[in-house]
Amino acid sequence: DLSHGVESMLQTNLDQGGSLDDRRLSLLREIRTEMIIAMESVRDGRAPSLQTVALKVEQLTNAARAGKTAVPATAKASAKAGKRKQKTARSRARKKSRSALPAVKTERATEARTLMENHADVPARSSAIRVDINTLDSLVNLTNEIGVSRSRLRLQYSGFVGMLEEMQSVAERFQTYFRDFEIEAETAMTSSPMLEAQASSAEFDPLELDRFSRLQQLTRSLSECVDDLSNIESGMERLVWQSETLFHHDARIYGKLHEGLLKTRMQPVGVLAGRLQHLVRVISKETGKQAKLEITGEDVELDRNILERMVAPLEHMVRNALVHGIEKPKKRRKLGKPEKGTIRIEFTQVYNEVIMQFSDDGAGINMEKLRERAVATGLANESIENHELAQLVLESGVSTSDQVTQLSGRGVGMEIVASEIRYLGGHIDVETRAGKGVTYIINIPLSLSITRANLVRVAGQVLAIPLSSVVQVQTLSENEFSRIKATKKPSISYRNKEYHYSSLAARLGLAIPEFVDGEQHVLLIRSGRRCIALGVDEVLDVEECVIKPLNPQISGVRSITGATVLGSGEVALLLDPGNLRREYKVEGASWKPGRRAGESAPPKGRLLVVDDSVTVRKVTERLLKRHGFQVDLARDGNDALRALDERKPDLILIDIEMPKMDGYELMEKIREKPGMADIPTIVVTSRSGGKHRKKALELGAADYFSKPYDDAALIESIQSILKKESPDD
DSSP states (O other): OHHHHHHHHHHHHHHTTOOOOHHHHHHHHHHHHHHHHHHHHHHTTOOOOOHHHHHHHHHHHHHHHHHHHTSHHHHHHHHHHHHHHHHHHHHHHHHHHHHOHHHHHHHHHHHHHHHHHHHHHSOOOOOOOOOOHHHHHHHHHHHHHHHHHHHHHHHHHHHHHHHHHHHHHHHHHHHHHHHHHHHHHHHHHHTOHHHHHHHHHSSSOTTTSOOOOHHHHHHHHHHHHHHHHHHHHHHHHHHHHHHHHHHHHHHHHHHHHHHHHHHHTEEEGGGGHHHHHHHHHHHHHHHTOOEEEEEEOTTOEEEHHHHHHHHHHHHHHHHHIIIIISOOHHHHHHTTOOSSEEEEEEEEEETTEEEEEEEEOSOOOOHHHHHHHHHHTTSOOTTOOHHHHHGGGGSTTOOOOSSOOSSSOSSOHHHHHHHHHHHTTOEEEEEEETTTEEEEEEEEESOSSEEEEEEEEETTEEEEEEGGGEEEEEEEOHHHHHHHHTSSSOEEEETTEEEEEEEHHHHTTSSOOOOOSSOEEEEEEEETTEEEEEEESEEEEEEEEEOBOOOTTTTTOTTEEEEEEOTTSOEEEEEOHHHHHHTOOOOOSOOOOOOBTTBOOOOOOEEEEEOSOHHHHHHHHHHHHHTTOEEEEESSHHHHHHHHHHOOOSEEEEOSOOSSSOHHHHHHHHHHSTTTTTOOEEEEESOOOHHHHHHHHHTTOSEEEESSOOHHHHHHHHHHHHHHHOTTO
16 A cells, blocks of 8 residues: 555656655655565565554655645746747737748748758667577677687698698708709719710710700609699798688687677676665665765676676675674764765776775774684684685685674675686685775676687696786796795795796696796786786697586586687686685695606606608607607707707607618717717617617617507606606606
8 A cells, every 4th residue: 555655646746747856756765675674574474564664655745745735836827927928929920920921931941951951961760679688698609619610720720831831841852852863863864874875876966966864854854843843832822821811801800790799798887786776775774774885887898697697796795794894873983984884896897807896994804703713614723814814704604793693694695705706707805904894806707708818738738827817928947947946935026026936736736836847837827916926837829718617516616617618629627816826825845746646647858859750750749748748859860969959858759760860870979969968868760670779779779669659658668768867766
């Protein structure tokens, strides 16, 4: 009945063309809040209190009557004045119309032409159609799949370009060898006794008529083939250049298409403002507190799916701020604060992320009580730093409330908030100041479907790290890395900030942190306001990754937010830098070699493959890289010696039969080079005779394989040799 009464009053006001003043609007909001509280009471099995609602409705009715009684006198006076003006205007118009009819027609015609000309410049009203959200999601998913296919095509194209460059190199060498052969053949044929005998019995002198042998004819034919090969090579280069142009054009079109589709799913965060404002009024009423909500950056847009999933976390954070943070008016007066507390939500877009700062000016987190609860539940020890301690409010079972109520005290609310943000591919950081309030810094991606990521290889696995979190990629020299690992808490300084170093494999539980000699690849990661440095085996590339949801069985792993299919068809897990930072614990300087669960980790090493066959080099390189080794290539003995001058490998695989310098000669040269005599070598050759094997072993070869070799046997031999050479074993 009360709601019907309010509805009737509003309808009457609307029919009379009236408007609502600020007082009546305020009363309407209060009535709505009281009605919602009453309905929630009925839902929870409690008797609703309608006295306040009835009082507010009565006040609204009285205000409406007061507004109606104040209008009639003015309305009547203005109506009479309007009628007198209309009469005067009509009489004047009749008098003028008799004498100025042609002029009126001319003026109307001119006005019509002007209207038509103006109408031509007015754009047509934009039209819109309703599209089912599932259809839109399907279109976005299809464009994502096109993106994956484009990546695969691009990868294959890059492989083709690489093979073409290799072919050009082979063609150049072939041309060089052929020119030498042609000169040698011409010289040999010129001095041939057979040609001299033919010339003496011939009718023409050799200067009068050229005579060609079969060898010369073949040489000329080969020369023509070389020229044809050069022309084909030039044509393929043009096709590659044209294909590259088409790829860039296709990338621009695809980027615009994908961006346009994603924009159709974007919504401003301001659509949540009304809902959150209402929640503040309801909770303030229930708790007897006063608070206001200030939202900035309402025009920042987010993916509709992300926005929907952010509703529950935001509502809980508002509820948490009012229940735990903001004090009651009386206490705030004693503390010198305004009676009405303030909750602020600030949205800022930074590249492909939205940073949300949620803060209140309440009491802040009770750190002593939180420390007590954390120690009691085994989540932390007494020496934990305050910043790390504050993050524990995001853990399940941790609450600073002394009693369990309908609104708080169970210790699961903020854990659910953190889980939801992790599901969205974001991370949350907590900061608190006693008596000043709490600030939650939340980073979430603009879209759930696609992101740019830096691909790295760790313990043989390809992983993806969001590019928005990567500050810089560094390659540390052996001396720099030795200096860092000698400190108690290894860290890297960059732009006046310290990035604590640790192995990414260790953070993921793939291995215990391990320092190895030589260069070290490091990613400097920014997570909220904390910085870390992650050591990886190899930095691969930057790719635009289509994010796929994880299977429920592994979706609870905190450090992983999703997966993506790479252009090679390989699946890479997408990491969450925020949770990687949280799981970091410094164990001091005791670093030991890592081991996989249930098996020995293969020792890492850099190998040099020396073979004159391009195919053998490529096949061997793929095999070794698949097992986590770093590989350098050389096409002959001289090339291998140049590679040794640049970098010392841990092991060398050598073929015997090669141009310029064979494998035996290369092994002798290696033994003569200072600091290289201790490098183990494995001979891989097509010669399987005992004589060849004996000489290789005499020159110091650690093992000998005949082509075609068994992959598993070769890898086992390499691992065994490196393990013997390792000073740790």
